[in-house]
Amino acid sequence: EADIYQTPRYLVIGTGKKITLECSQTMGHDKMYWYQQDPGMELHLIHYSYGVNSTEKGDLSSESTVSRIRTEHFPLTLESARPSHTSQYLCASSELGSGANVLTFGAGSRLTVL
Amino acid sequence: DQQVKQNSPSLSVQEGRISILNCDYTNSMFDYFLWYKKYPAEGPTFLISISSIKDKNEDGRFTVFLNKSAKHLSLHIVPSQPGDSAVYFCAASEDNNNDMRFGAGTRLTVKP
Numbered sequence: 001e002a003d004i005y006q007t008p009r010y011l012v013i014g015t016g017k018k019i020t021l022e023c024s025q026t027m028g029h030d031k032m033y034w035y036q037q038d039p040g041m042e043l044h045l046i047h048y049s050y051g052v053n054s055t056e057k058g059d060l061s062s063e064s065t066v067s068r069i070r071t072e073h074f075p076l077t078l079e080s081a082r083p084s085h086t087s088q089y090l091c092a093s094s095e096l097g098s099g100a101n102v103l104t105f106g107a108g109s110r111l112t113v114l
Numbered sequence: 115d116q117q118v119k120q121n122s123p124s125l126s127v128q129e130g131r132i133s134i135l136n137c138d139y140t141n142s143m144f145d146y147f148l149w150y151k152k153y154p155a156e157g158p159t160f161l162i163s164i165s166s167i168k169d170k171n172e173d174g175r176f177t178v179f180l181n182k183s184a185k186h187l188s189l190h191i192v193p194s195q196p197g198d199s200a201v202y203f204c205a206a207s208e209d210n211n212n213d214m215r216f217g218a219g220t221r222l223t224v225k226p
Contacts, residue, residue: 004157035216040123042116043158043203043216059213090157100146100165101207101214105157 003027006091006106013081014114021076021109023091032074033103035090036060043090049074050096081113117141118206120217128225133191135220137204140185144206144215149178149189152201152219161202162189194224 004025013019025032030051035043035058045058049068063085064078074093078085088110092103119138127133137147145166150158164171164178164187171178177190191198204217 006157009155040218042118042218045213092157099209100148100163102148102160102163103150103158103214105150105159107155107157 004091004093004104004106006089006109008109009107010110010112012112012114015080015082017081019078019081019111021089021091021111023074023076023106024072025074025091025093025104025106026072027093027104028071029093029104030071030096031094031101032068033092033094034058034064034066034074034076035092036062037088037090039088047076081111083113086111086113117144118204118215118217120202120204120220122220123218124221124223126223126225127194129196130193133189133194133198133222133224135189135191135202135204135222137187137189137217138185139187139206139215141206141208141215142182142185143208145209146207147178147180147187148205148207148214149176150203150205150216151198152203158203191222194222196224196226198222199224 007022034047037043044060046062047066090108091106148163149161152158180187201219203219207214
């Protein structure tokens with residue numbers, strides 16, 4: 001079944017630790033995205049990719065970094081986690097092309113930094 | 115700069131009645147408008163979209179209306195069912211632009 005997977009679903013970690021949030025999709029989508037969402041707030045785009053070896057920053061400044069070595073895989077890394085990074089991180093993907101850009105989202109990774 | 119606004123954080127309706135969720139936007143360059151539904155502990159899922167060249171799009175119990183002059187769109191759910199209880203996000207984007215703007219969401223509760 002074509003889908004998009006995020007791990008871990010929940011992570012509680014101490015300040016200063018390095019973390020990587022994994023995202024994989026089996027739909028063959030070229031575009032992939034990372035959104036950050038705080039409770040009751042809008043989703044903010046922090047990173048996106050058009051395809052392999054393509055990564056761009058979104059409208060919300062983030063200290064995280066991403067990589068796109070394989071089409072299906074788009075991990076997000078925080079080198080040194082801080083309490084301000086506590087949030088929910090949503091990975092999404094979509095097809096290339098014009099028209100309404102319908103995103104398929106993963107279930108999210110909820111990060112808590114103590 | 116919040117370009118998409120959902121001013122009602124919550125809405126409660128009775129089963130069988132109509133649910134109307136509202137969304138306002140400020141960017142007249144938006145070409146597409148989408149609604150996503152989100153259940154707890156899940157990611158948002160696409161519900162329905164509308165192009166800026168249309169003023170109405172219908173899919174079963176869900177209808178989206180677009181009023182470009184007022185920069186306003188709404189999602190109508192008729193009849194509402196308890197399974198519709200979720201957070202609904204309005205989103206908008208320009209054609210071929212990755213920067214999809216989301217509203218803060220409206221939590222809909224449909225009471226049996």
